[in-house]
Amino acid sequence: MDYVVEMVGIRKEFPGIVANDDITLRLKKGEIHALLGENGAGKSTLMSILFGMYQPDRGTIKVSGKEVRITNPNVASRLGIGMVHQHFKLVEPFTVTENIILGSETRRLGFMLDVRTAAKRVEELSKKYGLNVDPYAKIEDISVGMQQRVEILKMLYRDAEVLIFDEPTAVLTPQEIEDLQNIMKNLVKEGKSIILITHKLKEIKAVADRCTVIRRGKTIGTVDVAETSREEMAEMMVGRSISFKVDKVESKPGEPVLEIQSLTVKNSKKVDALKAFTLDVRAGEIIGIAGVDGNGQSELVETITGLMKAESGSIRLNGQEISGLSVRERNENGIGHIPEDRQKRGLVLDYTLEENIILQVYNKQPYSKHGILQPAVIRKHAEQIIQSFDVRSGTGARSVVRSMSGGNQQKAIIGREVERDPDLLIAVQPTRGLDVGSIEYIHKRLVEQRDKGKAVLLVSLELDEVMNLSDRIAVINNGELVGIVNASETNEQELGLMMAGIHKEEGTS
């Protein structure tokens, strides 16, 4: 058999947890092979082993039939293995070419850095694989989708034959996702082989040839994607059947909890990011914000939560003007926030899980008394959240958050914010990076908050999620409210037009 990579019987143990337990994965030349598993199942660990960042405790790795020891990423690179990480590793003020040759060309050419020759090669590669990247563009001036292509070019420049993509579409817009899928198909057409880590079954169906499923560190099996349904793959992954639809009864909205009136906000470049934006979110309803990324969603959320200041307009929470309040005061007045960037805004990565869970309440009873923290109470509270939100980590409440898998970090934030029981819960991309089982659970909890009479503001780039979960959908384009529609009366086409800035009446006429 023509395998480019064979990982057989791989085991890796971390304190308190066996992350990989006898895992086998075989990658054929010229295929796209999906790696599917729940949050914390051990996917990133397995790929870190292949990329030389961790050493396996047991098991063998063969590259093109030859057994190898991949002691560090340089060895991986020399063996033709490259990885596009979830968080890009690019130098913003440098050009595309400069980033690509960093750490590679400098050694080869000594002081004589021949950028022009390098740029020419970058251009050729870009053309060959349909990447369409300008070799002289600065990283800070190009979109996230383009930056990802630079990461791909970096691997191709180093002659990588095996490309690992770690949840590559998590940060992309729907159009960019489609483009990336075409790029991946071009890559395998030219003989490259791809391992794709993703939670999105739709994407696996769209591009992958085979899929290996792991659960709790163990291989469950490898299937032919064309012959396996989404439901079957989901069931293999979580061990039970999953519902892709959100079950909810008609909402019974009450009084407005959040009233935004004519809000105008300038972004960091002093351009209007929100223009006279007006929206009410009532008790007992979920309002979804639909829009293409970068149309004012982040500024809207940051202004409500107090991270940004408005130029003009008002924000009222339960009837009280909150524009002048600090972030902490807004929190205490009943705002919960599941932020877009979990690592920057949601967590202190070097704190333990329990410390992160009490970030907003550590100075309150019962978590502290007379200025002294109450460890037993804190532990109990953390353990309850860990249990009810199924947050998996090596040493439970005492785990340092940095060592937890991305999905479990996200579940911890959601648990913390939901358990604070805020009147207004702002959920930004709440299920990004989560497996289908966790998504089902988080959706249920958000609907439960609504049914308890809370107001929920959902901001998501996943149109399916917005349509499934929301009662009303507010569409934003270029900082303006295009319109509000009932979720049960709209469809993808209508929303798509509105997201492009076309008002309902114009769109139908």
Ligand SMILES: Nc1ncnc2c1ncn2[C@@H]1O[C@H](COP(=O)(O)OP(=O)(O)OP(=O)(O)O)[C@@H](O)[C@H]1O
């Ligand atoms: N450096 C580390 N130290 C301690 N534990 C770790 C370390 N890296 C990973 N783990 C643990 O190993 C398990 C597997 O984690 P891994 O990141 O491989 O999961 P994953 O399948 O990639 O999850 P996700 O889909 O959420 O990204 C998790 O329980 C995680 O907490």
